[in-house]
Amino acid sequence: MSKQMKPIDLRKLAKNFSEEKSKEDLHWQRNDAKFRAVHQRCSTYDDFRNIVAAAHLRPLDRNETLTLERQSLAWNQPAGQNSSPSSSQIILPSESSLLPQINTFSTPKNVIEFIQQWRRIPNDMKLDYLHQLKNLEHIFQTDIPTDLLHDLSLLYHENSSSNDAELIVNILTNLIRSKRFEIIKSFLTKKDQSELDLLFSRLCTFANLRFSVFLLRKIYL
Template identity: 30%
Template structure:
């Protein structure tokens, strides 16, 4: 809606495209589930893989990706200018981030090969964009993949960004069902991710607290310590709430 109450045609068109894409995805996944049942698959993992691959089609000549080039795709490294930063090689198609769930699935499945690329992809999008893209529905199996990628690649500088991503995903529709469908390895990745978040939080606030204030700055440092403790308590509350949402004991 615009300020004068008129409808925004572009927003309506975008919502319609996302709704159509979500319906098509659900139809493909349901067909894949029925096909897997008819094939009498032997394990849940095999069943899950069939559903996850339901959108894939054989590549034709025109589908071949163009030349790959090196792009520095690490916003944290770019800001801190860390000497360890390395170039992440990504396809040209990803010069523009996805705006819809259909575009996200295409890039996530076909273009991103390594866990590090997927991790940077999630950080680049951020929690707000991911929440908007998957507001209608978070596709089958994606939540577990996100948790595994985040747990494997998390670093201290990304702690706040990852908390925002986890908060946004927890607000998507059918989130509880997606959590219930996590495999055992994905649940372990979730537990590992939250263990790392809690450890990083403790290390951050312990390092940031002033030690043995004295002299004329004692009062100011005491105030800073109180503020730090309040922020630490708030962050711990957020982590604990997220742990309940993700069913992490």
């Protein structure tokens, strides 16, 4: 006669899952902070350790910053929590010092490193960042960031330079060689296709690129 199975304790199971999820989130937050600390070229180990230790803290939003300026009080709190300001004071760095500088990023070796850097760079600096990359075909060999095509359409404007246009054409050409290009292409929405079509139209304003853009349009659309 088989033994009767004990009922599953759902509360205990949920608690264990929550604890493991918190540990995993903290692990990835600290791992990302290590990349950030290395790219910022910390001058001492203490600076490196402080950045990693503060990985779980979320940045202050604009309303909180304005409130702190009025009260002359600086504070922070764990990410995902909405607790009230603590009485302990922490000196906050200036806003400009929090922005990543292009020269602090090393050349990404693969698409994962590219995504980690790309998402931390302000939009007005992304084209400058792309201009510095020399190994595009290698970076996107195995995969393509899902938001890259959308970002390229937004970053390139009608008044962009010919150098920017050549850069975009070069990137779009290298993406075709990616192993996942056909998969990414199959998931393009009507909006994505419309944005790409507009991008190709803008790129055609440069006579030396028109034939390349014509071929790219045929492949992408």
